[in-house]
Amino acid sequence: GDSVTQMEGPVTLSEEAFLTINCTYTATGYPSLFWYVQYPGEGLQLLLKATKADDKGSNKGFEATYRKETTSFHLEKGSVQVSDSAVYFCAPYSGGYNKLIFGAGTRLAVHP
Amino acid sequence: EAGVVQSPRYKIIEKKQPVAFWCNPISGHNTLYWYRQNLGQGPELLIRYENEEAVDDSQLPKDRFSAERLKGVDSTLKIQPAELGDSAVYLCASSLELVDEQFFGPGTRLTVL
Numbered sequence: 699g700d701s702v703t704q705m706e707g708p709v710t711l712s713e714e715a716f717l718t719i720n721c722t723y724t725a726t727g728y729p730s731l732f733w734y735v736q737y738p739g740e741g742l743q744l745l746l747k748a749t750k751a752d753d754k755g756s757n758k759g760f761e762a763t764y765r766k767e768t769t770s771f772h773l774e775k776g777s778v779q780v781s782d783s784a785v786y787f788c789a790p791y792s793g794g795y796n797k798l799i800f801g802a803g804t805r806l807a808v809h810p
Numbered sequence: 811e812a813g814v815v816q817s818p819r820y821k822i823i824e825k826k827q828p829v830a831f832w833c834n835p836i837s838g839h840n841t842l843y844w845y846r847q848n849l850g851q852g853p854e855l856l857i858r859y860e861n862e863e864a865v866d867d868s869q870l871p872k873d874r875f876s877a878e879r880l881k882g883v884d885s886t887l888k889i890q891p892a893e894l895g896d897s898a899v900y901l902c903a904s905s906l907e908l909v910d911e912q913f914f915g916p917g918t919r920l921t922v923l
Contacts, residue, residue, distance in 0.1 A: 730909060732911075734914075739916075740916060741813075741814070741901065741914035741915050741916045741917055742853070742901070742903075742914040743913075743914065744911045744912070744913075747911070787852050787853075789852070791909060796858075796866060797855045797858065797866065798855070798912065800852030800853050800854070801852050802850065802851050802852050803850070803851070803852050
């Protein structure tokens with residue numbers, strides 16, 4: 699069935715460091731791809747998305763590119779801030795099951 | 811515009827007791843979802859509504875879980891009786907249409923003792 703594999707956390711970085719969180723998926727066809735973020739004590743919120751191959755989603759300095767050939771959607775940010783500390787979820791939309799398939803989440807901790 | 815509202819935020823009960831969670835989606839959103847999020851894991855879909863119709867409840871443990879969405883707006887998720895393994899965060903989300911961005915509520919953290 700459709701699935702997603704995320705880089706295990708926690709990821710601990712210093713402020714202004716470069717961030718990469720890897721995400722690969724298996725899905726039928728070409729699903730839309732999403733990154734959601736969950737800040738402490740809050741619900742999940744959409745960070746960015748891409749709907750077709752080679753699309754780049756971006757928001758708040760974060761980027762991810764839909765790579766069809768490697769079935770990946772890695773999340774990157776050039777310079778993280780303390781306020782980016784959160785749990786990040788990669789989620790392809792499964793057309794076969796008509797639902798988002800969430801990864802286990804990657805916890806990011808950024809310290810000054 | 812108000813986001814997805816859930817209540818209560820926290821609930822502690824003893825096993826075998828019943829419990830109910832309430833969700834008010836964003837106004838105008840036709841699709842409503844209930845998810846369960848276990849500690850350290852991503853959310854897993856329990857049930858999805860299109861208006862008042864439950865169109866995907868394949869992951870809902872029907873022996874003890876039930877849900878309703880009367881009039882296609884608010885929704886209630888119930889567990890009766892609760893078991894220790896039901897301890898989790900229960901998330902409600904809504905979207906305009908099926909494949910659109912989903913907006914999540916803050917969740918209800920359930921602890922079963």
